[in-house]
Amino acid sequence: MAELNIEERQAGDVTVLDMSGKITIGEGSVALRTAVRRLLEEGKKRILLNLAGVSYIDSSGIGELVSSFTAIGKEGGQLKLLNLTQKLQDLLAITKLLTVFDVYENEAEALNTFK
Amino acid sequence: MTVETTELSLPSRIETVATAAAAVAEFVGRCGLSDDAAFGIDMAIREAVTNAVLHGNREDNDKTVDIVLKSSPDAIEISVHDQGAGFNPEDVPDPTAKENILKASGRGIFFMRTFMDEVDWLIRPEGGTTVRMLKRR
Numbered sequence A: 001m002a003e004l005n006i007e008e009r010q011a012g013d014v015t016v017l018d019m020s021g022k023i024t025i026g027e028g029s030v031a032l033r034t035a036v037r038r039l040l041e042e043g044k045k046r047i048l049l050n051l052a053g054v055s056y057i058d059s060s061g062i063g064e065l066v067s068s069f070t071a072i073g074k075e076g077g078q079l080k081l082l083n084l085t086q087k088l089q090d091l092l093a094i095t096k097l098l099t100v101f102d103v104y105e106n107e108a109e110a111l112n113t114f115k
Numbered sequence B: 001m002t003v004e005t006t007e008l009s010l011p012s013r014i015e016t017v018a019t020a021a022a023a024v025a026e027f028v029g030r031c032g033l034s035d036d037a038a039f040g041i042d043m044a045i046r047e048a049v050t051n052a053v054l055h056g057n058r059e060d061n062d063k064t065v066d067i068v069l070k071s072s073p074d075a076i077e078i079s080v081h082d083q084g085a086g087f088n089p090e091d092v093p094d095p096t097a098k099e100n101i102l103k104a105s106g107r108g109i110f111f112m113r114t115f116m117d118e119v120d121w122l123i124r125p126e127g128g129t130t131v132r133m134l135k136r137r
Helices: A027-041 A059-074 A086-094 A107-112 B015-031 B035-056 B108-115
Strands: A004-011 A014-023 A046-057 A078-082 A102-104 B004-011 B064-071 B075-082 B118-123 B129-136
Touching (some): A004 A027, A014 A059, A027 A059, A059 A078, B015 B064, B015 B075, B035 B129
Parallel strands (some): A078 A102
Antiparallel strands (some): A004 A014, B064 B075, B075 B129, B118 B129
């Protein structure tokens, strides 16, 4: 089984990536990077990462979230985060990244903010 | 007063991070720590082994990452040795400083220091670096 599973769905003009597993150095981080790069190549620049199923993330995974955020921003798009576990929220808080990312607990609310 | 010690010698590749984390989780499980403490140790060992594999040994197959785990009534002590040239941890920029927040890397040592009670580095005269991390019970 893959370390990180990513399922893509479309909600209007926002692409939602439902993620489950671990975003850690190696396979997990690479899977996230590959998915985001592919979306950008397809011109999909409004991306919502649903992290409800992400049980674990390390500094490499957090770095990949930051890289994705900046890469999408450079293309004039937006990356937002949905359904963070408490642990992930704590990690983003101590790294001061909660002030960088737009984080939501409700998908409809998150989707509305892209408009 | 019992002190339990476990030693591991692992290859310098990325897969070693997960292998080491699993071995440490099993060791920590036997020590009866809280879930929070176990989570912190898990975060720290992954970062320490990542640094040893990537920055210390530079994924050189001829070099190993050696880990010593010690459990005493007071604390869990974890040492991770690599065979790299070493570095000064004080030279590593603060990843929470405004100018570094959007950098893709540089948070590993910060996590080790955040989740463990003591972290220090020793550049060994015979070569290589040891990071020693302590989690008090």
